[in-house]
Amino acid sequence: MLSGLFNYDNPVWRFIGKFWDVLIVNVLWVVCSIPVITIGASTTAMYYVTLRLVRDDDGYTFRSFFKSFKENFKQATIIWLIFLAVGTLLAFDLYYFVRLVSPSTLRTVMITAFLSMAFIWMAMFTYVFPLQARFYNPVKRTIFNSFFMSVRHVFSTIGMVAADGVIIFLSLTYIPQLTIFGVALIAFFNSYFFNNIFKKYMPKEEKPADMELRPLFAEEQDAGSSS
Numbered sequence: 001m002l003s004g005l006f007n008y009d010n011p012v013w014r015f016i017g018k019f020w021d022v023l024i025v026n027v028l029w030v031v032c033s034i035p036v037i038t039i040g041a042s043t044t045a046m047y048y049v050t051l052r053l054v055r056d057d058d059g060y061t062f063r064s065f066f067k068s069f070k071e072n073f074k075q076a077t078i079i080w081l082i083f084l085a086v087g088t089l090l091a092f093d094l095y096y097f098v099r100l101v102s103p104s105t106l107r108t109v110m111i112t113a114f115l116s117m118a119f120i121w122m123a124m125f126t127y128v129f130p131l132q133a134r135f136y137n138p139v140k141r142t143i144f145n146s147f148f149m150s151v152r153h154v155f156s157t158i159g160m161v162a163a164d165g166v167i168i169f170l171s172l173t174y175i176p177q178l179t180i181f182g183v184a185l186i187a188f189f190n191s192y193f194f195n196n197i198f199k200k201y202m203p204k205e206e207k208p209a210d211m212e213l214r215p216l217f218a219e220e221q222d223a224g225s226s227s
Contacts, residue, residue: 018053018188019181021061025049026184028065038073040080040129045069046184048133050191051198068133076132078139083125090118123150123157126164130194135201149197156193163189 025046032042048068049061094114101107128146131137137145150157164186171178178185 014056021049021053022181022184022188024061025065025187026180026182028062029184030182032069037077037081040076040078040083041069041073043080043129043183043187044072044076044132046187047130047191047194048072050184050187051130051134051194053188054191054195072132075139075142076129079128079132079142082139082143083121083128087121087125090114090121094118119161120147120150122161123147126150126157126160126190127194130190130198134194134198153197156197160190160193 029042029046032045033039045065045068049064052059052064094111097107097110097114101110124143124146127150128142131142131145131149135142135145167178167186167189181188
C-alpha cells in the first residue's frame, strides 16, 4: 500500500504535479506579460501547456511554454492587439453611457447593446488564445472560429465565463491562497472544457501525435502560426 502511495504515477501525485505545473506556468505568464504587448503570446503559451496537462500529455513545462511563445508570437500579438483595441473601445462606450449620459430610453438601449457586445467580446477572448495554441490557422480564421465556437457551444461558454468569475471572486475574498496560481488556474480549469470541445473538430483519421499540427477545418490548408 505504501509503495503505491509514494508511486509518482499515483493519481494523487499526478494531480498534485499538475498544480505544481500550473504554479510554474503562472509565474512564466506573469514574467512574459510584463511588456503588455506580449500578453497574447504569453496567454497562448499558457494554454498550450494547460491543454497538454488536461490531456495527460505531460512534458517539460518550461520548454513547452517557450516553444509556443516563440512560434506563436507574431500571430498571437496581432490577435491580442485587435482584442485590446476593441475591448478598450467597448469600455469607453460603456463608461460614456453609464456615467456621462442622463437616464433615458436611449441610454438604456445603448447600455444593453454595449453590454451584449462586451459579453460577445469576452466569449471570443476566452476561446481565441486556446484556439491559437491548438490549431494552425490565419488570424482572420482564428478570430472567426472563436466567435463560431463560442456561439455553437454557448452553454460551455457561459459555464466557463461564470466559473472564471467565481474563481476570481474566491481568490479576492474567501480563498486568497488561490492567487498564487493566478490566471493559469483559470486557463487550467477552462482547458477541461476546451479539451472536450476541440475533440469534436479533430480529424478522426489522424494519429494523436499529429493532431495539433492540423487546421481547425479540413478546407483550411494555409497554415498560420504554429503551435
